[in-house]
Amino acid sequence: MKFRAKIIDVGCLNHFxxxxxxxxxxxxxxxxxxxxxxxxxxxxWCELSQGNFFDEFQLEGVSADANEIFLEVAxxxxxxxxxxxxxxxxxxxxxxxxxxxCLTLAAELPSLSSVSRVVTHDIPVDVIPRRLWHDFRxxxxxxxxxxxxxxPLKTMKxxxxxxxxxxxxxxxxxxxxxxxxxxxxxxLVSVTTHFKELGNPPWGDDxxxxxxxAHRDPDLMAEARVEIRKLQQFLTGQQVNPSxxxxxxxxxxxxxxxxxxxxxxxxxxIPAVV
Amino acid sequence: xxxxxxGGNVKVLAKAxxxxxxxxxxxxxxxxxxxxxLRSVNSSRSAFACFLLSPLFFQxxxxxxxxxxxxxxxxxSVQAVFKSLASLDRSVEKCxxxxxxxxxxxxxxxxxxxxLLKTHNLSYQECEGLQAVFDKESxxxxxxxxxxxxxxxxxxxxxxLEEVNLSVSSDRVWLxxxxxxxxxxxxxxxxxxxxxxxxxxxxxxxxxxxVTFCLKELRGLLVFAESSGxxxxxxxxxxxxxxxxxxxxxxxxxxxxxxxxxxxxxPKNHVNTKHPDTEQPPDDFMSDDMDSFLIAMETSELPVxxxxxxxxxxxxxxxxxxxSEEEEEEEEALAEGPPNKKFCxxxxxxxxxxxxxxxxxxxxxxxxxxxxxxxxxxTETS
Numbered sequence: 001m002k003f004r005a006k007i008i009d010v011g012c013l014n015h016f017x018x019x020x021x022x023x024x025x026x027x028x029x030x031x032x033x034x035x036x037x038x039x040x041x042x043x044x045w046c047e048l049s050q051g052n053f054f055d056e057f058q059l060e061g062v063s064a065d066a067n068e069i070f071l072e073v074a075x076x077x078x079x080x081x082x083x084x085x086x087x088x089x090x091x092x093x094x095x096x097x098x099x100x101x102c103l104t105l106a107a108e109l110p111s112l113s114s115v116s117r118v119v120t121h122d123i124p125v126d127v128i129p130r131r132l133w134h135d136f137r138x139x140x141x142x143x144x145x146x147x148x149x150x151x152p153l154k155t156m157k158x159x160x161x162x163x164x165x166x167x168x169x170x171x172x173x174x175x176x177x178x179x180x181x182x183x184x185x186x187x188l189v190s191v192t193t194h195f196k197e198l199g200n201p202p203w204g205d206d207x208x209x210x211x212x213x214a215h216r217d218p219d220l221m222a223e224a225r226v227e228i229r230k231l232q233q234f235l236t237g238q239q240v241n242p243s244x245x246x247x248x249x250x251x252x253x254x255x256x257x258x259x260x261x262x263x264x265x266x267x268x269x270i271p272a273v274v
Numbered sequence: 275x276x277x278x279x280x281g282g283n284v285k286v287l288a289k290a291x292x293x294x295x296x297x298x299x300x301x302x303x304x305x306x307x308x309x310x311x312l313r314s315v316n317s318s319r320s321a322f323a324c325f326l327l328s329p330l331f332f333q334x335x336x337x338x339x340x341x342x343x344x345x346x347x348x349x350x351s352v353q354a355v356f357k358s359l360a361s362l363d364r365s366v367e368k369c370x371x372x373x374x375x376x377x378x379x380x381x382x383x384x385x386x387x388x389x390l391l392k393t394h395n396l397s398y399q400e401c402e403g404l405q406a407v408f409d410k411e412s413x414x415x416x417x418x419x420x421x422x423x424x425x426x427x428x429x430x431x432x433x434x435l436e437e438v439n440l441s442v443s444s445d446r447v448w449l450x451x452x453x454x455x456x457x458x459x460x461x462x463x464x465x466x467x468x469x470x471x472x473x474x475x476x477x478x479x480x481x482x483x484x485v486t487f488c489l490k491e492l493r494g495l496l497v498f499a500e501s502s503g504x505x506x507x508x509x510x511x512x513x514x515x516x517x518x519x520x521x522x523x524x525x526x527x528x529x530x531x532x533x534x535x536x537x538x539x540x541p542k543n544h545v546n547t548k549h550p551d552t553e554q555p556p557d558d559f560m561s562d563d564m565d566s567f568l569i570a571m572e573t574s575e576l577p578v579x580x581x582x583x584x585x586x587x588x589x590x591x592x593x594x595x596x597x598s599e600e601e602e603e604e605e606e607a608l609a610e611g612p613p614n615k616k617f618c619x620x621x622x623x624x625x626x627x628x629x630x631x632x633x634x635x636x637x638x639x640x641x642x643x644x645x646x647x648x649x650x651x652x653t654e655t656s
Binding site for chain 2: 084098100102112113118120122
């Protein structure tokens, strides 16, 4: 099993760092799957296209027919390691075995002398055995009832932040007419924020919808009642504005948030509560 | 006693006090002929710092008529006087420190702009002197670097990191986070920074060495050094001997002395291979890792004649470690005894060794572990 990658472009390094930082805010442990350096977990899936980040990328999996490596790592450690490597001339990431399997990150830093400074971080990882690999595949897109583009993240975040002061749960509802409402309802107060003309992504035939869009009343709202904290966590973690942000709602079941950047996609699933 | 600091030096004085506050809870103040000594030590006696401000630092410097005046006070109360550095810069013109012995108060008066006077009367406790014995000049390894380099290297380690390991070879320096050898730690993230000797202003390495010390206490000095722009010098010897970080200019000298782990994690560097370095001593006083950094301080009960921290070679007790043959002998004798884990024993402010503790040793090796009350045998060790 071998894994080696190298980043030499500062822009790529920064971008990669931001993605890792985002992931580290969402989860304490994540799994890096090879092939498409992605991280997964029960509720989050982030996919990076390695060509856009890494200058060199070499991977040899467990065996020829299972040419993948699954590593469980604490993204916070990765984040910390990357933080100190921000102005590095090059960053190499390698799978190594020290007292336990590690992802070794070696950054060459500019220095006052002709010899570069080298900082090496050994991040302990767990190699996931092959029999558990199926747990870490890209989650299937659930059969959603409504799919809608999100309002500008900044606006949505400030609304959610304020709502968090009033309630622990929030209802997000949307319909196929591009309308979305964020609602909270407590004994003391109920607040609703209405968004209009957001637009609905065209899923088409492979959208795998349970009830085909043509038959769904466009004004009918699909809703999901979720913990505000989780939604806030997701919105706060975003360090870069995505080129596309949308959410799919399975009525009273799941809120599926999808953020697409040029070379990174991030999906987050928040289960609905009663 | 009457000392007056003016202009920019008031801020320097304030920064020195803030640096000392990172070490211990109390500020020890001693006006000497050579200058005003401000010192602090941490509770586990593994870190000691001293700022010596020479008479030239002050516009006026007058020591008390009673030569042996020494006092200590809670450092927080002194910090409160010099609270906001920015406003000190802007408005304080002069700072006067006077001793009011009738009322037992140390009066610090800040003369500010527009004729404003802020007077603080701090109560103090007379005490014995606090002095660590160490000798920079006899250390085998000396590194000197610009503060920026030190700050940058420390940045790679998380602020919560306690212990760091410094290793040197003939042309390289490595800094690593130190983890204890236990089950948990094998899962800890390890960071290592490698610097070339060229990055240092001065690089004198006697032999390949590796020392481990506490990083946290060091940060106070780095902050001071960075703001003063003065280069930082690092003096160290073998594991067990203290690491001394020093910042000097014509009117002040700051020394931060940190104890090092005396077990050597790099066996190739350690002469004594019989060293039973993983044996845990029975009593809980020693089992905490922090306790492994013990600096024994002996407070002097006799008047110490203008004792300056860097006073040249008193029989430097810590140097005993460099006599490896002696070590080996002692180690063997110790094989059965309690804490075989060697603690760095360090400095002593005393004038005379206490013969009862050290029957077999010469004056040279007066090492008293702070724990000597627990077990007399220990005092002969290390």
